[in-house]
Amino acid sequence: MFNSSLECMKSVSDEIAMQLKSAVAKHLFRARSRDVEATLLEKSIMMNLNRRQFLKSTAAAGAALASAKVSGEVNPESERNGFGMLYDSVRCIGCRSCEAACNEVNKLPKPVVPFDDDSVFRQKRSTTPEALTVVNRYANPNGNDPIHRKQQCMHCNDAACVSACLVDALNKTAEGAVEWDNWKCIGCRYCMLACPFQMLKFEFKNALNPHISKCTFCIERLRAGGKPGCFEACPAEAIAFGKRSDLLIEARQRIADNPGLYVNHIYGEKEVGGTAKLYLTGVPAEKLDLPKLKEKAIPKLTESIQHGVFKYFLPPLGLFALLAGAMALFKRKDKDEASDKERNNG
Ligand code: SF4
Ligand code: SF4
Ligand code: SF4
Numbered sequence: 001m002f003n004s005s006l007e008c009m010k011s012v013s014d015e016i017a018m019q020l021k022s023a024v025a026k027h028l029f030r031a032r033s034r035d036v037e038a039t040l041l042e043k044s045i046m047m048n049l050n051r052r053q054f055l056k057s058t059a060a061a062g063a064a065l066a067s068a069k070v071s072g073e074v075n076p077e078s079e080r081n082g083f084g085m086l087y088d089s090v091r092c093i094g095c096r097s098c099e100a101a102c103n104e105v106n107k108l109p110k111p112v113v114p115f116d117d118d119s120v121f122r123q124k125r126s127t128t129p130e131a132l133t134v135v136n137r138y139a140n141p142n143g144n145d146p147i148h149r150k151q152q153c154m155h156c157n158d159a160a161c162v163s164a165c166l167v168d169a170l171n172k173t174a175e176g177a178v179e180w181d182n183w184k185c186i187g188c189r190y191c192m193l194a195c196p197f198q199m200l201k202f203e204f205k206n207a208l209n210p211h212i213s214k215c216t217f218c219i220e221r222l223r224a225g226g227k228p229g230c231f232e233a234c235p236a237e238a239i240a241f242g243k244r245s246d247l248l249i250e251a252r253q254r255i256a257d258n259p260g261l262y263v264n265h266i267y268g269e270k271e272v273g274g275t276a277k278l279y280l281t282g283v284p285a286e287k288l289d290l291p292k293l294k295e296k297a298i299p300k301l302t303e304s305i306q307h308g309v310f311k312y313f314l315p316p317l318g319l320f321a322l323l324a325g326a327m328a329l330f331k332r333k334d335k336d337e338a339s340d341k342e343r344n345n346g
Pocket of ligand 2: 103152216218
């Protein structure tokens, strides 16, 4: 009984923590609102827009601020027919052809270490503005051959980054991609805080017009009837591309055909409300640095706590106190559990 109350409290504290992130971001956003006009003006100058267009954009930003979203934006067309990609870590041979293709398709600078140089696997890498997808190598607990795992934006169905953006610079498209719009973006970077996969990267090097970069799902190619570059380049058929619903059927079939090869879990089918990028793995997903996440979409979590906050007019200080109390409780619980473990081992 006590444990289940604690679990309940933990879930509430998680939600409050997320809500706090949102509140802080909104506060920062407001604090920055005076900078917004300047940012938009800079962009207007850079993009050779006239004053009238600039004023229109400023008004749009103001309207967006006034109607800040409390929930994510699920695209119903994407839900029905959106594309997905199924990455099969069991099939992947770690050749990094997908990285090379992504580099080519997105016209990114060539890396210092060439794509055929295995030394990159000595350390774990994350995506950067110059590498929208990276493949990492992991020791195999069940055998000699190493395991590989490709990472990139997951193109979440109900994306936290979309929900976090107050000026609609991120959107889930009908094709299934989460797309970033340079013109709308004001550079507040709250989307980066919100992403549970930490897949949004800020282009610090580009001081004048920095981009928030991530895998684009090759959206321009998709719109032109093409396919993602990484999918086309993979020589091991480790990446499948198609309708997300078809890929889920394919993934289930592969697990059923080879239950000894695969963990019976399609990562991304349900995590954070589902993602367009899906994973099949031969070891538990968290061993390949895929975070253990709840099924509920993050925008829905923030929405429910936000409603609670407004319903009970909980002032921010009360919110902080509640969170601090819950965290202290969990720290104490963790400490008690650690001492219990020590006693049992001793
Ligand atoms: S993985 Fe992160 S950046 Fe990509 S859609 Fe999901 S929340 Fe947004
Ligand atoms: S879908 Fe396109 S942008 Fe995304 S990782 Fe593949 S090649 Fe790169
Ligand atoms: S191209 Fe295919 S096999 Fe090669 S690293 Fe990428 S996903 Fe793995």
